Every structure is written in C-alpha cells, then in structure tokens.
Amino acid sequence: xxxxxYRLRVLAALPFVLALAVHLLVLALxxxxxxxxxxxxxxxxxRADGFTSRAAxxxxxxxxxxxxxxxxxxxxxxxxxxxxWATAGFTGALLVLLVRDNLDAVDAALVSSPLAxxxxxxxxxxxxxxxxxxxxxxxxxxxxxAPVIDGPRLPLGASEVAGWTRAIGSRPLTVLAVLALAVxxxxxxxxxxPGALLGLLGLVIGVPGFALARIRVSVDxxxxxxxxxxxxxxxxxxxxxEVAGADVRDVDxxxxxxxxxxxxRAHRTGVILRSGEALVVRRTGGREFAVTVPDARxxxxxxxxxxxxxxxx
Amino acid sequence: MLFRVDPASAxxxxxxxxxxxxxxxADGSAAPGERLPAARELAxxxxxxxxxxxxxxxxxxxxxxxxxxxxxxxxxxxxxxxPDRARLVSRLRExxxxxxxxxxxxxxxxxxxxxxxx
Numbered sequence: 001x002x003x004x005x006y007r008l009r010v011l012a013a014l015p016f017v018l019a020l021a022v023h024l025l026v027l028a029l030x031x032x033x034x035x036x037x038x039x040x041x042x043x044x045x046x047r048a049d050g051f052t053s054r055a056a057x058x059x060x061x062x063x064x065x066x067x068x069x070x071x072x073x074x075x076x077x078x079x080x081x082x083x084x085w086a087t088a089g090f091t092g093a094l095l096v097l098l099v100r101d102n103l104d105a106v107d108a109a110l111v112s113s114p115l116a117x118x119x120x121x122x123x124x125x126x127x128x129x130x131x132x133x134x135x136x137x138x139x140x141x142x143x144x145x146a147p148v149i150d151g152p153r154l155p156l157g158a159s160e161v162a163g164w165t166r167a168i169g170s171r172p173l174t175v176l177a178v179l180a181l182a183v184x185x186x187x188x189x190x191x192x193x194p195g196a197l198l199g200l201l202g203l204v205i206g207v208p209g210f211a212l213a214r215i216r217v218s219v220d221x222x223x224x225x226x227x228x229x230x231x232x233x234x235x236x237x238x239x240x241x242e243v244a245g246a247d248v249r250d251v252d253x254x255x256x257x258x259x260x261x262x263x264x265r266a267h268r269t270g271v272i273l274r275s276g277e278a279l280v281v282r283r284t285g286g287r288e289f290a291v292t293v294p295d296a297r298x299x300x301x302x303x304x305x306x307x308x309x310x311x312x313x
Numbered sequence: 314m315l316f317r318v319d320p321a322s323a324x325x326x327x328x329x330x331x332x333x334x335x336x337x338x339a340d341g342s343a344a345p346g347e348r349l350p351a352a353r354e355l356a357x358x359x360x361x362x363x364x365x366x367x368x369x370x371x372x373x374x375x376x377x378x379x380x381x382x383x384x385x386x387x388x389x390x391x392x393x394x395x396p397d398r399a400r401l402v403s404r405l406r407e408x409x410x411x412x413x414x415x416x417x418x419x420x421x422x423x424x425x426x427x428x429x430x431x
Binding site: 159161 | 314315317318320321342347354355359360
C-alpha cells in the first residue's frame with residue numbers, strides 16, 4: 001500500500017473514530033439518566049415501538065459504527081471520501097439524538113422521537129460531506145505521475161494520424177432482443193389487464209438488448225469508444241489520459257463476467273457479446289474494461305501508441 | 314479496420330484513406346460485405362474534413378471495391394473476389410505511379426496496358 005492509499009484510508013476511518021468517540025462520550029456522561037431498556041425504534045408517528053437494553057445498545061451502536069467504518073476504510077476511493085464523512089455524520093448524529101430523546105424517560109414506551117431528527121442528521125451528514133470533500137485534496141491522485149503504458153505497440157510516424165474501428169454483432173442477443181420487443185405489443189393486446197402491463201418488461205430486456213446486439217468499437221485520438229452500431233448514443237468512452245495499458249485476452253463470458261451484455265464486476269467492466277478474443281484496457285484508476293472484438297491486437301497496439309503519444313505532448 | 318493517414322505526405326488524404334481500405338481488404342482485416350464507418354464518423358475520428366473521406370470513398374466506388382448507398386452508407390462489395398480485386402487495383406496504381414516517374418504520358422501508359430492484355 002503506497003502512501004497516498006494509506007492517507008486515504010486514514011482519512012476515511014477518521015470520521016467514524018470521531019463519531020464513535022462523541023457517541024461513547026455522550027453515552028458515558030448520560031448513562032445514569034437513561035432508562036433501561038431504551039427506546040430504539042420508532043413508528044411513523046414518532047412513538048417508540050422497539051426497545052433495547054442499555055448495555056446492548058452501547059455494544060450494538062459501537063459495532064455499527066466500527067462496521068461501517070471498516071467497510072468505508074477498506075473500500076474507499078479518492079472520489080468517494082466525502083461519502084465516508086457523510087455516512088459517519090448521519091449515523092453518529094442519529095445515535096446521539098437517540099440518546100438525547102431517551103434522557104430522563106420515566107417509561108421507555110412513552111419516549112418519542114421527532115421526525116426532524118432525520119433532517120438534523122442529514123444536515124450533519126451534508127456538513128461533514130463538505131468537510132470530507134475538502135480533505136480529498138490532501139490525498140494525491142493515484143495517477144499523479146505519468147502512467148507507464150505497457151502492452152503491444154503500433155509504429156506510427158510523427159505526423160501520422162490513425163484510427164481503428166470495427167463493428168461486431170451477436171446473433172443470440174439480436175434474436176433475444178427481437179423476441180422481447182415482439183412480446184411486448186403481443187402481451188399488451190392479448191393478455192387481460194392489468195396483468196398485461198407485465199408485457200412492458202419486454203421493453204426492459206429488448207431495448208438495451210437491441211442496443212448491445214450490434215456495437216461499434218473505435219480507437220482514435222479521442223480514446224476508446226464503444227457504442228451501438230445504429231446510433232451514436234449511449235456510448236462508453238475511455239479517454240486517452242485514462243488508459244494505463246491495453247492488451248488482448250481471451251475472455252470467458254460466463255466465468256469472467258457472469259454472462260453476456262454490459263457487465264459490471266468488482267474490478268472490471270465489460271461489453272461482452274461472446275467468449276473469446278477481447279480488447280482489455282487497464283485504466284489509471286486500476287479498473288479494467290473489456291470489450292469482445294475481433295482484431296483486438298491492432299486495437300490494443302494503436303490505443304497504447306496513442307496513449308503514450310498523448311502523455312508526451 | 315485500421316485507418317492511418319499522414320497529413321504531411323504528398324499523397325492526397327482521400328487517396329490515403331482509399332489505400333487503407335484496399336490494404337485492409339487485401340490482408341483480410343476487412344471482409345467482403347462489411348460496412349465501412351460512416352464518412353462523418355471517420356472524418357471526426359481522424360480529424361479530417363468529411364469531404365476528404367467522401368472523396369476517398371468515391372474513388373473506391375470507381376474502382377468497384379465498395380458500394381455507396383444513400384442512407385445505408387458504404388459497403389465493401391460482397392463476393393469472394395473482392396480481396397483479389399483490391400490487390401489488383403493496388404498493383405495497377407503502383408504501376409501507374411512508376412510510369413509517371415519514368416515520364417510516360419497517359420496515352421503511352423494505356424498503350425502499354427492494352428499491349429499487356431495481349
């Protein structure tokens with residue numbers, strides 16, 4: 001783990017540590033003034049309908065903040081640091097407000113918690129989010145130095161301009177999309193209402209399916225672009241300055257991406273129309289983008305060459 | 314299909330684009346029946362004028378290598394002979410360039426071509 005990542009994790013953990021400290025301090029100072037058990041859940045009217053013993057509340061609330069903090073610390077990204085602060089602020093504020101509502105209660109069943117608590121917590125979350133966002137500048141971006149691009153190259157003259165483009169279609173996806181689109185009007189017309197509205201589900205499958213059934217992949221001075229062959233939008237684009245390297249790989253649609261179409265996995269995204277040859281682009285953030293396309297070697301070589309040239313200019 | 318053009322070269326850009334398609338067809342990286350990128354799109358991609366691309370496509374059409382259809386864009390002619398035809402056209406253009414270097418007139422070159430036909 002490099003220094004930037006370390007600093008980022010510390011900054012993500014910090015709001016949870018602060019929230020926990022404040023919460024435990026409040027709890028310790030006011031422990032004797034709390035009824036046992038505490039009202040810990042409230043209905044829509046604000047009246048208590050769930051109860052927890054004082055000790056259990058202390059343990060559960062601590063575990064909640066620690067759990068959320070651990071999650072954010074492990075998974076945080078530079079652009080999402082504000083989210084850690086917002087989460088800690090929201091949770092911490094709700095816990096402290098809960099303690100306040102329970103102060104000096106004769107009977108926990110009579111405790112009420114105003115809905116305004118949520119507004120206050122949201123306001124605290126908003127303020128802390130701003131703070132977290134401001135702290136982001138303390139963390140240098142990962143790609144601060146010019147990325148070293150690896151992978152094949154395509155020799156290109158100094159004044160030469162190059163672009164690569166290729167369309168690729170998937171017959172099964174086309175058939176599926178056409179079927180789904182055909183089912184919609186059929187169901188809407190023939191099935192009894194209102195069940196027939198389920199036919200609209202056909203559009204949910206058919207429209208994106210149709211957009212992905214035939215795509216055009218291009219590599220040029222603007223980076224990598226993937227879009228439906230019949231329209232220029234929606235499109236996916238990776239600009240040259242986000243390319244850390246491109247290569248060819250054989251992908252297995254099911255094993256690597258869990259299926260066909262536009263796939264999002266933990267560390268990679270893909271437009272997968274079949275198993276086999278794919279252009280795989282490593283992004284500066286560390287994520288991978290794959291698109292199955294023939295002649296991917298040429299595409300990868302050109303993308304690397306253009307990205308390198310882009311970095312030098 | 315890879316398009317590469319050199320604005321610094323003496324060869325007109327349209328001809329360079331046509332040469333890319335011929336080359337791709339000859340080496341198999343473009344297949345008969347394949348659709349070429351729309352002229353506007355290719356122009357954007359390479360940063361050249363759309364008319365330059367259209368000039369290149371027009372030349373390919375004259376050579377019988379692509380079909381231009383209104384609304385359907387440019388298609389490489391279907392049929393197994395398209396790659397061979399692309400190679401033939403490339404060699405003819407090389408021969409023409411050589412003839413020009415040798416100082417042959419158009420009529421002399423055509424005479425030679427007619428004689429070669431036997």
